[in-house]
């Protein structure tokens with residue numbers, strides 16, 4: 001195989017050596033983002049290992065986010081996601097429009113008394129109630145971002161109304177934001193964030209803070225999203241002002 005023999009990769013278990021070979025191929029761009037991997041049976045015969053070993057190696061790389069499986073289409077090298085910085089879309093919509101399956105792992109979903117920070121940001125009086133949502137957001141099996149949202153209590157009936165998509169739940173209530181402000185900042189992931197995103201501590205990321213407003217000017221969302229720096233490109237169209 002053009003990736004080289006596995007016995008050159010030391011004495012680790014075969015599946016780990018296969019993972020090392022595939023990681024190397026992705027790093028050296030022999031396999032590029034969005035490339036399809038050869039079928040498992042071809043990998044097995046190329047590397048002279050069993051299909052169980054191939055499956056185990058690929059499962060691990062999928063879990064790490066290096067590869068992604070598309071139902072009925074096979075296994076692909078995960079690509080970076082290009083996100084329009086100037087469109088008021090939701091994570092679920094962003095992923096679906098790229099043929100990736102959006103998924104969330106909930107960290108918490110609660111109703112609570114507004115914090116001073118939230119009350120200033122959302123323009124709520126002290127003593128107001130809010131819903132707080134915290135989750136890890138996935139594209140297929142790849143963890144893409146950690147997201148914390150606060151929504152004023154008028155916007156939803158209960159925290160449980162939010163299942164797969166916050167914007168869908170807000171939309172049903174007629175409270176989907178009509179405009180938003182966003183701030184983007186570079187961050188380095190701490191140990192806990194790195195564990196949740198399955199990347200290395202200290203890896204670079206992007207913190208995006210969005211404040212969403214209704215047509216009538218009321219704030220309806222304050223969300224902080226910590227996006228993996230290795231998975232995202234933010235793009236915007238710029239126009240010269242007359």
Ligand code: 16G
Nearest residue numbers: 090091092165166167168208210223
């Ligand atoms: C995006 C938004 C976030 C919003 C979420 C809703 C950015 C930077 N942030 O992640 O503010 O709350 O989408 O997604 O784009 P959902 O409807 O899929 O829950």
